[in-house]
Amino acid sequence: MVTVVTTSTILLKSFVNLSKFEHCVERLFDDLHIDFKWSSESRDLIAELCFLFDLNYSVQPRFVPHRWLSAYDIALATLRLYDVYRLFYFPFVDNMSTYRKEIQAIMNKLPTTKPQLRVQSIFEILKLKYKTMTKEGKSRKQRIVERLFHNNVKTSFILNFYASALPMLKQYVPLFQTQAPKIHKLHDAQVDTTRKLLASSIKPEKLVDLNPKQMASSDVGSVINNLKLNQIFIGKQARDLIKDCDEDHRNQLLILVRVSRA
Template identity: 35%
Template sequence: MASCNVMRGSKNGLEVKIRQEKNPELLDIDGDVCHHIHNASKKFCEPFKYYVEGLFNDVFNDHRWSVDLRELLQEVCSLLNISFTVSERFISHRWLSCYDCALSSLRLWDAYQVFYFGFMTKEDMAFYLSEMIAIFRKHDVSLAAKERLKQIWKLNGSKNMTNDGKKRKKHIISKVIFQAKKSILTLSFYQSVLPLLKSYVVLFQSKQPMVHILADRQEQLFRDFISCYVKQEEILNKTPSQLKTMPLTEDNGQFLKEKEMFVGNKAGHILKNTNTADSIALNFRRQVSTANIVICGDSQMITNGQTLDL
């Protein structure tokens, strides 16, 4: 059943009422496996301090009620030859929505940088102008398009905003421009790893009964996740019962080195071209390691036909 309080509450939930009034011999009621996966996604993202999730909310709210801003962003996308879509909404009780938001954000990233450049101070604009020029070259922006983008920057710079609007712009500029590498690393990691959970949810949200493949798919999901940070020789040929008892929260030589853990191609490329002593890179690798340990440590396989309690 669903895991909301009205169903699973410890005092007046439906499960408690069934045990008290109808079936005291009831052994177990489990929550919706898709809800488990969303909860697992939240745990997985916790080590990253919800950094990009805050960005998702800020961008969505920035354009939700401001039709003029949304239209200007759409025009920026057109000038950069980027396909425009309305910003995805992050839904905290469906945490895997952060995967869709990450995909959308990465696709629109250059447009976000160019658009919010116009809200920066003159000093910051002068400092980051070279990055805008690099984006223009990347997208082969015409001279006429460059002139129009300059006009859009002036429009954004002269826009009257509420205090909340000003704070929101500062938050977005910080994550999209000032701390772009930190944001891109996290977004790229989400893009590469969360599809493992997303595909599972999509499969078990289908209309057809899928209970006959539930145990197999949960075992495969578990194997895929621990493969991100555990040496392959520690996983191969192990039975579900052996996987259940594997030490996954403390490194006894079975973990990969942090620099060898799976982060995805794009994040891996950024890290490869970043100084190994870079504080952002070091912190990101620690967060990746912690995220893997948190989700796998809490999701040891329960064998003998029972579900994987993510």
């Protein structure tokens, strides 16, 4: 029983430490959910954008903080429509010229100029719509713009990291939540999941033959045992996303991941 509790503390800590990402994408989840839940016009416009890109639209699910694993499913849903979200919120950007090339690159994915012209007309509709919004609505739009444009790389990085890292935990949780989990199976699953989590940021030779109590030791996560920043697991999509960033920016994002596992 002690080993089950010991490894559970590591798993719980993994979720609690997601807060060290400054709730960047969780706040985005909330704002996107509210923005489309109460506006049928906004839903119609973004659904049309999705149609142009041959995507099915569904309202952004609500993120429930105490159901922390929902961050995985919502991250996937957000990534699926990420380009469309950027198109929808582009008219609310103050310095549009800064991001026009990025937006044009998204529009170039459309097969002909006709749908591109329709996107431009939707931009004009949204610009007019912004003028009549409430102060709260405008503030929400600007928070979303901050994440999708000004901090786009960080937002995309965290979303892709969640999409790659959280499946390790998602496989374990259903067993934990069963009405009467068999303790030996629960223990084995916890130990296996804990080892995988630790291996994503700790040198493999430091994990060989460790028992659950040793894995929970603070010594395991000491600096001397850490993988180099460029070796920690973040997932292929997140890795590809930051490969062209300057070294300082890239290291800042990787340090975020390391701190979240500390």
